[in-house]
Amino acid sequence: MTGRSVLAFQDRHYTLADLDALAAGLAAELHQQGVRAGHRVAVMSxxxxxxxxxxxxLWRLGAS
Incomplete structure (x- = not known):
């Protein structure tokens, strides 16, 4: 599935690799802020x- 769009929003298309890279960056920041496996995190979006x-x-960290 590499290179193929898996998510489209307005004029932007994201591949699975794009989503993984963005999620890895956010997971690193959340981990730095103390989020660990088993933690519950509120998401407003x-x-x-x-x-x-x-x-x-969050799934990457084992949080929910």
Whole structure:
């Protein structure tokens, strides 16, 4: 699935690699802020790509 768009929003298209890279960066920041596996994190977002990235970052850390 590399190179193929898996998410489109307005005029922007994201590949799985794009989403993984963004989620890795957010996961690193969340980890630095103390988020660990098993933690619960509130996410307030509209239906946007950032919501998908935030969920993937939390899942990467084992948080919910």
């Amino acid at each position: 509209s239906n946007r790509p950032e919501f998908v990235v935030a969920l993937r970052a």
